[in-house]
Amino acid sequence: MALVLDACATLCLADGAAIAAAPAPHPAAAALRLLLPGTSAARVCLRRLASGGANAAVSLALRPLRPPAEAEAEGPALGSCEAAAAAAADGGWLPAHSAALRDAACDAAGALGVDMAALTAAEVAPFLTARGQAAGASWLVPMIAARLALLRRHARLAAQLLPLLPTAAAPEGSLASLLVATRSMLLPGATAGVAARLLAATRSSVERPAVSLNRARAAAVAAGPGTAGGARRGALFSQAHAALRARPPAPLRQPDRAWMCVLEGEGAADYGGPYSEALSAMAAEVQSAAPPPGPAPPLISSPNSRCEAGPHVGAWLPNPNVDSPAALSRLRFLGVLLGCALRGAQPLNLHLPPLVWRALACEPLREEDWAGCDALGSAALMRLEEAEEGAGEAERAALLPPLGWRVARLDGGLAELGGGEEVDWVQRRQYVAAARGAREEQLRAPLAALRAGLAGIVPPALLALVTAEKLERAACGAADVDVSALRRAAHYSPPLNAADPLIVALWEVLAEASAAQRSAFLRFTTGRARLLPGAGRVNGRGLEIQLQSRSEGESGDSFLPTAHTCFFSLELPRYSSKDVLRSRLLYALAEGIAIDTDHLVRGAEARAWRGLPVHVHARGEEEAPLF
Numbered sequence: 001m002a003l004v005l006d007a008c009a010t011l012c013l014a015d016g017a018a019i020a021a022a023p024a025p026h027p028a029a030a031a032l033r034l035l036l037p038g039t040s041a042a043r044v045c046l047r048r049l050a051s052g053g054a055n056a057a058v059s060l061a062l063r064p065l066r067p068p069a070e071a072e073a074e075g076p077a078l079g080s081c082e083a084a085a086a087a088a089a090d091g092g093w094l095p096a097h098s099a100a101l102r103d104a105a106c107d108a109a110g111a112l113g114v115d116m117a118a119l120t121a122a123e124v125a126p127f128l129t130a131r132g133q134a135a136g137a138s139w140l141v142p143m144i145a146a147r148l149a150l151l152r153r154h155a156r157l158a159a160q161l162l163p164l165l166p167t168a169a170a171p172e173g174s175l176a177s178l179l180v181a182t183r184s185m186l187l188p189g190a191t192a193g194v195a196a197r198l199l200a201a202t203r204s205s206v207e208r209p210a211v212s213l214n215r216a217r218a219a220a221v222a223a224g225p226g227t228a229g230g231a232r233r234g235a236l237f238s239q240a241h242a243a244l245r246a247r248p249p250a251p252l253r254q255p256d257r258a259w260m261c262v263l264e265g266e267g268a269a270d271y272g273g274p275y276s277e278a279l280s281a282m283a284a285e286v287q288s289a290a291p292p293p294g295p296a297p298p299l300i301s302s303p304n305s306r307c308e309a310g311p312h313v314g315a316w317l318p319n320p321n322v323d324s325p326a327a328l329s330r331l332r333f334l335g336v337l338l339g340c341a342l343r344g345a346q347p348l349n350l351h352l353p354p355l356v357w358r359a360l361a362c363e364p365l366r367e368e369d370w371a372g373c374d375a376l377g378s379a380a381l382m383r384l385e386e387a388e389e390g391a392g393e394a395e396r397a398a399l400l401p402p403l404g405w406r407v408a409r410l411d412g413g414l415a416e417l418g419g420g421e422e423v424d425w426v427q428r429r430q431y432v433a434a435a436r437g438a439r440e441e442q443l444r445a446p447l448a449a450l451r452a453g454l455a456g457i458v459p460p461a462l463l464a465l466v467t468a469e470k471l472e473r474a475a476c477g478a479a480d481v482d483v484s485a486l487r488r489a490a491h492y493s494p495p496l497n498a499a500d501p502l503i504v505a506l507w508e509v510l511a512e513a514s515a516a517q518r519s520a521f522l523r524f525t526t527g528r529a530r531l532l533p534g535a536g537r538v539n540g541r542g543l544e545i546q547l548q549s550r551s552e553g554e555s556g557d558s559f560l561p562t563a564h565t566c567f568f569s570l571e572l573p574r575y576s577s578k579d580v581l582r583s584r585l586l587y588a589l590a591e592g593i594a595i596d597t598d599h600l601v602r603g604a605e606a607r608a609w610r611g612l613p614v615h616v617h618a619r620g621e622e623e624a625p626l627f
Helices: 004-012 016-021 027-035 040-050 057-061 068-074 081-086 095-112 121-130 140-164 175-181 192-201 215-223 236-244 273-286 303-307 325-343 354-360 367-371 375-386 393-399 425-455 468-476 483-489 501-512 515-526 578-591 603-607
Strands: 210-213 260-263 299-301 316-318 406-408 414-416 544-547 562-564 569-572
Touching: 095 121, 095 140, 121 140, 140 175, 140 192, 210 236, 215 236, 215 273, 236 273, 236 325, 260 273, 273 325, 273 515, 303 375, 316 354, 316 425, 325 425, 325 468, 354 367, 354 425, 354 468, 367 375, 375 393, 375 425, 406 425, 483 501, 501 544, 501 578, 515 578
Parallel strands: 210 260, 544 569
Antiparallel strands: 299 316, 406 414, 562 569
16 A cells, blocks of 8 residues: 555544534545555656645655555565665555654654654654664655654544544445554544543442452362362352443443442451452462362463463463353453453553454454464464465375364364365365364454453443554553663652662662562562553652561561552562562562451451461462462
8 A cells, every 4th residue: 555544544533523514425535545555646646645745754755665566575574775765656665664764753752751642753763663664765754744744634633534434333335444544654642632532421320339258268269179079160260251241341440449349257348459469369269270169260371371482472362262142241241341440550470472463453463363263273274275286296285184074173173174084185174174164163252241341341342443563562661670660660768768778788689589579579669560562650650669567676687578559559678689579579560469468357257267377388489370
């Protein structure tokens, strides 16, 4: 495609009210559809639209960057200066370039602390280079300036139009569908106003429900058969699902905590910490290699994870073996948790592959998305599909499926394709189509259930405006904790200060820790295992570090750190050395799962733990927490 989608909003969408009110398809929508192919006619149309007084940047932005053949061959990578100079035909700047420029602008704004509207092309160029795009040519900076001008105007006009358009169920070819198709090009802020209005309009008007959870019962389940008695369904995820599955989703559409979390027998007042801890625990449960006994788990390890081959090793897929309403209900509830995390800015520590996020964002699935789950199976199908008709007998024997008209399921089983016993060479593409169809069918119902739960909390119109990558960042945050962001936002209670040797040692220990240990530190201090990318605050609070009070003469080396999860607060004893601090802190992160008692536990609440084992063996650094 030529530059059409960059300029379409600038040149065609100036009058959003007229477009929305027009009884017949608006000419702008027809122009957009004409522009999509990037043909010569599209350029002529674009220039005609611009002839009435276009943005000064349009003439430069219309300039081809590369010949179409080179653009097709190289994909999203920007061409060289020579290619740009030689370009005389259409093509050149692809939508992928605009998406790359958008991401580079976001990188630059965050790294330089500059508002997006004030960024210059010279500031963006190095970040575009860092993303693998060509730089250094004399034409690059003015080209970036022109494109940035168009993207900014596109964003402004999109922000005006989006409230008037039905993005949730946009008819194919409509103006709304074309805007949804260009969502990867929207600069941050273009959808912010729409998102705020949609979230405010669907916010719950009733008090959040209270949900009682028993972590001792969940610990008994995790400890294995024979120790839990009648608590087979006592995992926290199952407890929360049982408490909320019969409720409508509307009361959970809260701006922060979806429900009030009552931890039975622990006397904890929920000002945020118990709720965050419960969400983190549930996310860990559904990603357990040894799920608790009972109903089928909502997630399974992906083929890449089981084989430890291909991208996204460690990722989890919706369980394709869901053939009952109860199993689908559990997947819907997982979608509800994702929606609550997104709506309340409480990222979940879930590792889902891009295929899942693209499906949730209603983006078409590509073969590379399937390879991100099952690299070996995807590669085998692609080799068979691309094999030449005249391949030799040895090559045919190596490529044809050894199991005949069967294909490996995502859960490790076999799916029958119904084509007989053996696959003939002339049937190879028919086999590939059948195998891909069976693969898609396995996840059709699970992904639909997951999205239904998510859409019950987050408006579908908003989901249609975010890309898969943005949806993942909003719902699951960053996989690693940004120690520098935590440090910038932290504050210290006297006598501590930023130069205190204890504080210096703490930040050094965290910087040297593994990603899993940093996540454990965040969970120890907040109940959360993840933060949004680049974030260092929780509910507007930076980490507060206090000196733990001790009697005169007591050695701090004998004590462990304590934290207050509701208030993002850490109390440190005065340790004698960095090594002692590291030892005590890492021990507390591995073993410190207790919630501080805010009130005296008595009566029925005290009886909640009776008859259940409360001791849990120490867990390894990489293992999911046991309760």
